[in-house]
Amino acid sequence: MKNITVSKSVPVVGSYDVVVCGAGPAGVFAAIAAAREGASVALVERFGFLGGMATAGLVMPLSVFIYQNKRVIGGIPWEFIERLEAMGGGYIEKPLGNVAFDPELYKLCMQRMVLEAGVTLYMNSYLTGTVVGTDGRVECVVIENKNGSEALEAKVFIDCTGDADLAAMAGVEMQPMNGEPLQPLSTYxxxxxxxxxxxxxxxxxxxxxxxxxxxxxxxxxxxxxxxxxxxxxxxxxxxxxxxxxxxxxxxxxxxxxxxxxxxxxxxxxxxxxxxxxxxxxxxxxxxxxxxxxxxxxxxATQAGIRETRRIKGVHTMTAEEYMSGYRYEDSISRGAHPIDIHATKGSSQVTHFLEQAAYVPYRALIANNYPNLLVAGRCLSADRKAFASMRVQASCMGTGQAAGVAAAMCAKAGCSVQSVDIGALVERLKALGAAL
Ligand SMILES: Cc1cc2nc3c(=O)[nH]c(=O)nc-3n(C[C@H](O)[C@H](O)[C@H](O)COP(=O)(O)OP(=O)(O)OC[C@H]3O[C@@H](n4cnc5c(N)ncnc54)[C@H](O)[C@@H]3O)c2cc1C
Structure with missing residues (x-):
């Protein structure tokens, strides 16, 4: 294949404590959480609206907030659900806490909460590149929009693109697929x-x-x-x-x-x-x-994507840990959806219902050697089975909220994401309402 070389000078149009890439269920709550913790935050999204798969993919319902009559995802995501319901845009299905919704009001409700938190939005902006220092620090991200190519700097970056675009561009190692097929796409x-x-x-x-x-x-x-x-x-x-x-x-x-x-x-x-x-x-x-x-x-604006890249994090959640309800010392969120693997060919599906809600360790949101990069949502570090439960929206919102709080703490303390004070992070998440 013939190659061409493109070199260009890109203006740095913003400098923030935290830049979040991708405004789906994970990215929106990462951005709101970081901003409410006092960080200056930018949120980059390729579409002209928020919500990711929920709105661009029309993926519904929003699963799972409640398990065995106990709320498993709380804090800002639950605040969103209650607010959406109050607007007439959501209906909480009891007892599971799955949420049926109107996708247009979902977009509006998210947008209001993001703007009220003081987040700077870069919509219709596609993340296309990054500059990483020799120490593994992400120095900036490059986005493309109608203004041309622009760069955003930050102390901490959170990849919530679903496909781990930023992490992949930065060179983070990804989970091996071991020859297993990806779950299929579906257009709602x-x-x-x-x-x-x-x-x-x-x-x-x-x-x-x-x-x-x-x-x-x-x-x-x-x-x-x-x-x-x-x-x-x-x-x-x-x-x-x-x-x-x-x-x-x-x-x-x-x-x-x-x-x-x-x-x-x-x-x-x-x-x-x-x-x-x-x-x-x-x-x-x-x-x-x-x-x-x-x-x-x-x-739907885009075909629904169940599974693509996930990072190889400091810890990879396994199905054994997940299904046994293993409680990590650094648990920062939960998951309660069944392990749900759709066949790539044919109509079948393998579903394992959980006996108890699972825990998610902070270490699944960070990689070794990348001191200012977190991920949340679909691109977290999990094996195929644990991921097949964690991929649902409420779980993605929960990891987004945790990544946002952690990023704000790191930006404030000037520490790496690997050395964040876990005790303080967990306490802060509990204070927000996370069910830990
Ligand atoms: C067919 C199907 C059925 C599902 N059923 C359910 C269900 O019943 N209940 C449930 O809760 N979940 C369900 N899910 C799963 C759920 O919708 C997703 O896994 C979840 O939305 C992932 O959230 P996320 O924030 O990690 O990623 P996404 O929702 O994918 O959001 C990523 C965001 O990043 C943006 N983005 C991506 N790349 C770039 C880039 N390079 N530059 C700028 N922006 C970018 C995207 O536009 C998007 O807004 C289903 C998914 C599918 C496909």
Missing amino acids: FILAGVDTSSPLIAEAMHHNKQGVNCHCLPIREYLLEHAEELNMPEFGGPWFCTTLHEGCVAVNMTRTAADACDNRDYTAAECRLREDVYRMADVLRNNFAEFKNCYVASV
Whole structure:
């Protein structure tokens, strides 16, 4: 392949205590938490709205806040949920504490909380590069937007891009995949004109049961039995979720194998999945009375990504630790979703329900030799199974909150992320409401 060399001078347009890259469930709470601890904070996001997979991917519901009747994710994420509910944009499904939501009000509620915390937003800005010193310090990140290339400096950086973009650019070692396939991509879509008052849909669109898969079994069984004659593309579930509007459901059903960190693979998957959305809407309309008047009201801005890169952190959470509820000395958050691995080919899914909520160590958010870099959300250090539970939104919000508080403490103390005062961090998180 022919290579060209591009060298350019980039203006440093901002200098902060903390720069957070990626404004999904992890990044938003990292930014708010750091700012509320007194840090000056910038939040970089490639889209013109916040929420990551929840809004760009229309991924719902937001799982899991409550387990065995105890709140497992508290603090600022829970404040967000209560505020979203008060705005009419969220509905907390008891007893599990999964949250159904209106994706537009989700964006608005997050934006208000971020701006109220005093965070400087760089929206429509794509993280494209970084400068790392010989001591492993991230000196700045480079972003691209309509102003051109710009650099942001910070004392501490938090990678919340989901795909560990910043960590990968900085040269952080990633988890080996050991030849195992990545979980598939799925494009969510919203169907309007659905009979949401029918018993089948009314039951399926509330994800409120502990210990059971909430897919719509009668439709699944029909589709599996008639897959060939219906010319069904690969599918999972289907799962339907209320968007809080009569006649509308968010549908999680499409499924394809791809590596979303490979642009060509991801492009092809986006195109396949968009075709599949319309094919599946036809199948539902033509075969189920509840959907006979339905139409595609919207398709997610991006295909949903379940799994890509994760860092090899100071500690990698294992499934054994996770499932046994092992309590680390540096536990900073929790996870309570089942271990949930979707097959790359076919319609199956492996689900292990947890006996107790799991703990997450701070060391899963940092790598050796990178003194001012944290990660949170989907790119934390976990083996494949532990990750398959931790990837859900409430868990990502919890690690985001912890990373934000830790980053603010490091910026203030002038210490490395490896030498943060763990006792003080845990106490601060508990004071915020984290269920540790
Ligand atoms: C099909 C599917 C079903 C799911 N089902 C559920 C469910 O039922 N319940 C649940 O709670 N969770 C579910 N999840 C998981 C959950 O949505 C995600 O794992 C979670 O949103 C990850 O949060 P995050 O903040 O780590 O990353 P993301 O939500 O991916 O956010 C990352 C943010 O970073 C931005 N970004 C990325 N790269 C760059 C860059 N280079 N420059 C600038 N910005 C960048 C993105 O635009 C995005 O806003 C599902 C996911 C999928 C795909």
